[in-house]
Amino acid sequence: MLLVAGVSAVVLLTGAATKRGSEARVVDHASGAVSGCFATPGACGFPDPAYGNVGPSSRCSSLRASGTIISTSSGQTIEDRDVSGQIIIQNPKVTVRDVCVTYDGHARLNSTAVQLTRSATDALIEDSDIAGANAATGSVEQAVSNFGAAGAVLDHDYISNCGECVHDEPWVVENTYVLANGMLGTGDHMEPLYVNDGTLVAQHDTLLLPPSTNPQVAVVFGNVNDGNGGRCSNHITVADSLLAGGGFSIELCAHATSVGTSTMDISADRFARCIKRPVIYDASTGGTACSGYRGGPETLADAGRDPSGYWPLGGYYGYDAGVYCPPVPGQTWTGNVWDDNGASIGCR
Numbered sequence: 001m002l003l004v005a006g007v008s009a010v011v012l013l014t015g016a017a018t019k020r021g022s023e024a025r026v027v028d029h030a031s032g033a034v035s036g037c038f039a040t041p042g043a044c045g046f047p048d049p050a051y052g053n054v055g056p057s058s059r060c061s062s063l064r065a066s067g068t069i070i071s072t073s074s075g076q077t078i079e080d081r082d083v084s085g086q087i088i089i090q091n092p093k094v095t096v097r098d099v100c101v102t103y104d105g106h107a108r109l110n111s112t113a114v115q116l117t118r119s120a121t122d123a124l125i126e127d128s129d130i131a132g133a134n135a136a137t138g139s140v141e142q143a144v145s146n147f148g149a150a151g152a153v154l155d156h157d158y159i160s161n162c163g164e165c166v167h168d169e170p171w172v173v174e175n176t177y178v179l180a181n182g183m184l185g186t187g188d189h190m191e192p193l194y195v196n197d198g199t200l201v202a203q204h205d206t207l208l209l210p211p212s213t214n215p216q217v218a219v220v221f222g223n224v225n226d227g228n229g230g231r232c233s234n235h236i237t238v239a240d241s242l243l244a245g246g247g248f249s250i251e252l253c254a255h256a257t258s259v260g261t262s263t264m265d266i267s268a269d270r271f272a273r274c275i276k277r278p279v280i281y282d283a284s285t286g287g288t289a290c291s292g293y294r295g296g297p298e299t300l301a302d303a304g305r306d307p308s309g310y311w312p313l314g315g316y317y318g319y320d321a322g323v324y325c326p327p328v329p330g331q332t333w334t335g336n337v338w339d340d341n342g343a344s345i346g347c348r
Helices: none
Strands: 010-013 064-066 068-071 077-084 087-089 095-103 112-116 124-126 129-132 142-147 153-155 158-160 164-169 171-174 177-179 191-196 199-203 206-209 218-223 235-239 242-245 248-254 256-258 263-267 279-282 287-290 331-334
Touching: 068 077, 087 095, 095 112, 112 129, 129 142, 142 158, 158 164, 164 171, 164 177, 171 191, 177 191, 191 199, 191 206, 199 218, 206 218, 218 235, 218 242, 242 248
Parallel strands: 010 068, 064 077, 068 087, 077 095, 087 112, 095 124, 095 129, 112 142, 124 153, 129 158, 142 164, 153 171, 158 177, 164 191, 171 199, 177 206, 191 218, 199 235, 206 242, 218 248, 235 263, 263 331
Antiparallel strands: 279 287
16 A cells, blocks of 8 residues: 555545536637637636636535545546545546545645556546645645556646646646646746656647746646757647747757657647737746736736736747757647737747
8 A cells, every 4th residue: 555644544445436427518719710818718718717617517625525545446436526635546547537636745846646656557537626735835846747657638627736737748638727836936847738758648728837937947848858868759749729938838859959759749729928028027926017918017917817927929938949840750830829819820
């Protein structure tokens, strides 16, 4: 049995619950057909807690209270729980559904709210709220972490109060809202989605990264050899998603010396930006203001969901880095637009 330090109760679930029927979902928007989605993502059909299209179907307080849960059998369903602690998945084909997970990671590196061991193949985490206890001293580095289990899927989840929120690989992340607003003041890299020499598929997500004092970050970050460089072997798809913040919006082969075996498909995405200058950085709050954004000066909270604001131009340095543009084999960049006006964005 795996015991987790600092948790008073450990619950072992062995039964399997009946799978719910499919619920009505927000219809996907037509990418490029509208503008200004960043202000209210749900109005454009993107994942948005304010629109109730991510997270549990019931309030966390109405779910059955639980301590840390450790899976015990293949095919198990963990459902309708309000977990104060962690969920550790160590068996194949486990489903986590309609669950709230709140874990006080004490802002420590390698703290994880939901952890998949290598044997947790084909895990499905859907309609759940996964978060650190708060954005600062109680945050987690990793909201969900996968130690190499194939087939892991996040679907219609709300993830926040984390630094490197969806960590390691492989992952399919779809219809999910990720706010990397945790680990404040720790100097940790903050990325909604992080992959290192692996595979990541992100489809129809809202991915937000408020600025911190460390601009060496990206909304979607693909590392190479743990930052030591070499041939890139990341396989990353980001499609029909809304991205805001970071040093860059995407950095897919960070530290790479060559394209290697990597593949990239960046298609029909919306990149949010602050379109007017000057941008003012407030070190006391980690926030920004954009003079004249909508008659300003106003904080960028008026243009998005997080009060910290976001960097201009799709990122502190721009919207892309570490990418290999077409016609390099295996690399696709098509249909991507600026959120404020629908103008096309090319691969640089």
